[in-house]
Amino acid sequence: MGVTAVRRRATTPRQWGLLAVSVAVLAVLLFPVYWMVMTSVVPSQQLLTSAPPLLPPAGSVSLDAYGEVLTSRPIGRWLWNSALVTVGTAAIAVVVSTLGGYSLSRFRTRGQQAMGYTLLFSRMLPGTLLIIPVFVVFASAGMINNLWAVVLVNVAATVPFTTWLMKGFVDGVPVEVEEAAMIDGCGRLRALWLVVVPLLRPGLATTFTYACILAWGDFLFARTLMPNPSGWTITVGIASFIGEFSVDWSGLMAAGILSMVPMLVLFVFLEPFLARGMAAGSVKG
Numbered sequence: 001m002g003v004t005a006v007r008r009r010a011t012t013p014r015q016w017g018l019l020a021v022s023v024a025v026l027a028v029l030l031f032p033v034y035w036m037v038m039t040s041v042v043p044s045q046q047l048l049t050s051a052p053p054l055l056p057p058a059g060s061v062s063l064d065a066y067g068e069v070l071t072s073r074p075i076g077r078w079l080w081n082s083a084l085v086t087v088g089t090a091a092i093a094v095v096v097s098t099l100g101g102y103s104l105s106r107f108r109t110r111g112q113q114a115m116g117y118t119l120l121f122s123r124m125l126p127g128t129l130l131i132i133p134v135f136v137v138f139a140s141a142g143m144i145n146n147l148w149a150v151v152l153v154n155v156a157a158t159v160p161f162t163t164w165l166m167k168g169f170v171d172g173v174p175v176e177v178e179e180a181a182m183i184d185g186c187g188r189l190r191a192l193w194l195v196v197v198p199l200l201r202p203g204l205a206t207t208f209t210y211a212c213i214l215a216w217g218d219f220l221f222a223r224t225l226m227p228n229p230s231g232w233t234i235t236v237g238i239a240s241f242i243g244e245f246s247v248d249w250s251g252l253m254a255a256g257i258l259s260m261v262p263m264l265v266l267f268v269f270l271e272p273f274l275a276r277g278m279a280a281g282s283v284k285g
Contacts, residue, residue: 033260036253036256036257037253037257038056039249039250039252039253040065040066040250040253040254040256040257041056041061041062041063041065041250042056042057042060042061042062042250043060043062043250044249044250046060047249048249064250065250065251065253065254066254066258068250068251068254069251069254069255069258073237073240073251073255074229074230074237075234075237075255075258077230077232078232078233078234078236078237079234079258079259079262081147081226081231081232081233081234082216082233082234082235082259082262083262084147084151085147085150085151085154085215085216085218085222085233086211086212086215086216086262087212088147088148088151089151089154089155089158089211089212089214089215090207090208090211090212090215092151092155093155093158093159093162093207093208093211094162094204094207094208094211096155096159096163097158097159097162097163097165097166097207098166098197098200098204098207100119100159100163100166100167101162101163101164101165101166101167101168101169101170101203102166102167102170102192102196104116104163104164104167104170105167105170105171106170106175116163116164116167119159119160119163119164120160120161120164122160123157123160123161127157127220127221128220131220131221131224134153134221134224134225135224135225138153138225143225144225144226144227145225145226145227145228145231146225146231147226147231149225149226150218150221150222150225150226150233151215153221153225154211154214154215154218154221157214157218157221158210158211158214158215161210162207162210162211165203165206165207165210166200166203166207168203169200169202169203169206170196170200170203173196173199173200177195177196177199178191178192178195178196181194181195201273202273204273205270205273206273208270209266209267209270212263212266213263216234216235216259216262216263217235218233218235219235219236219239222235222236223236223239234255234258234259235259237255238252238255238256238259241255
């Protein structure tokens with residue numbers, strides 16, 4: 001007991017140091033979110049000064065900005081459009097990425113590898129380079145002001161990375177498990193569905209989360225392909241708070257806080273799968 005107590009006392013300063021560093025890093029990372037909340041509940045004239053207060057002044061906190069945003073802007077419609085685009089993009093990306101990642105992992109032909117590197121290279125192309133041909137293609141197909149156009153473009157932007165992401169998870173599944181299922185009479189696709197996919201739940205959750213984040217935060221494609229305000233997503237709607245001569249800072253930050261809620265809920269539900277995936281990776285290492 002005495003030796004254990006000495007060891008614990010010897011490591012205490014190091015633990016306190018790590019805790020202090022962690023708190024400092026967390027404070028730096030969360031300060032922008034705190035300032036968004038601060039800006040949404042404190043009148044702009046009290047913050048737009050040379051020395052803005054770090055804490056809300058007494059009696060100045062108000063939720064009027066949230067009420068104004070919810071009543072004067074179609075926030076609900078924007079959130080619904082974003083939800084449709086996000087869920088559609090994530091669902092399609094998970095299916096395509098799983099099949100693509102499985103193909104890259106299990107079939108090591110030259111053509112397969114060339115296709116994989118082509119996907120990876122396409123992810124390096126900036127959206128600003130692709131937006132004009134994308135607009136021309138969807139305009140020719142009559143799909144401007146169609147949410148499916150935004151979904152398909154986001155799928156094309158997401159799949160190149162998520163395919164390689166899923167390949168890494170498929171590589172972690174022993175081939176022998178799959179071969180045993182095929183010996184028992186399963187075809188390759190059935191073995192993939194019944195044996196491999198259940199073992200890929202952390203990878204599926206990671207892919208789904210990444211696709212959701214990318215689609216939810218998309219502005220370029222949504223703004224270009226959905227010029228009608230009734231089809232705006234939340235990111236495009238938030239940009240409308242920035243006028244030509246003035247900016248509604250309180251409304252802008254209030255809308256920004258509301259737009260963060262769905263992603264926080266998503267992380268809460270998927271966190272067990274994401275944590276399980278990190279734990280599995282550490283065990284394999």
